[in-house]
Amino acid sequence: MPRTVILGVIGSDAHVVGITILEQALSAAGFEVVNLGVQTSQAEFADAAKAHGAEAVLVSSLYGHARQDCEGFHDLLDSEGLDVLTYVGGNLAVGQDDFESTRETFREMGFDRVFDAETDPEDAIADLRRDLNLTTTEGEQVRVDS
Template identity: 75%
Template sequence: MTTVILGVIGSDAHVVGITILERAFAAAGFEVVNLGVQTSQTEFVAAADARDAEAILVSSLYGHAKQDCKGFHEQVDAAGLDVTTYIGGNLAVGQNDFDETRATFEAMGFDRVFDSETDPEEAIEALRADLGHRMPESERARVDA
């Protein structure tokens, strides 16, 4: 089973979004480790290392993700992790041009960047494509039951 690490980075305490994501990714057959809110970069990296995760999903809704994620991928690289990284939410205060916001976070090293209106299914399908596999038949049968 593919393990993903999920959490809200920095001082952000918005829990509803990650609860929805946790349920959606689990229903789609992923093993989800939800670190909760106010998660440090170090906690994301340590959890991904400890669980041999294939992806880290970072959420931020309070608009300060750029500051919270500065140096994040350097920590991922220093730990020797080979993970796909996603970030989503309301990533910038006064975010008017999401294409600009997306470019900023891609330049910081994130593989995909989503806005706060993204349907969880879109992120799930993107992760499956990025990891190069579909849910195994045995998992699909369990979810459909």
């Protein structure tokens, strides 16, 4: 049974290339991907996670205002009773020159994983498999069954 993940670009950001690449890579890796597209609200992420029984929510942002767009996101997920992995990635802060500081900020906000814009999708997928306790065999099995 494929594992379902929610993917989208949060807030007012309209950059679509990153999530298109991620959608293709995640689908090829055997995940069921629900792509919410761009300019997605926090509530839309939560609603989709609930509706699809998702195990992970992947938030993308490239315009540098992710902190503002993600503020309170985990409070919303908690209030909806959602226990999902949360990943965020992209160009998360305007003038971002120390990514480790940015990573720490988002970890403190509750995100399980934080990626910069240069992260290879395969690295994020490997982390997702580890975080979901999927073995390579299970991942390959999911790919064959889908």
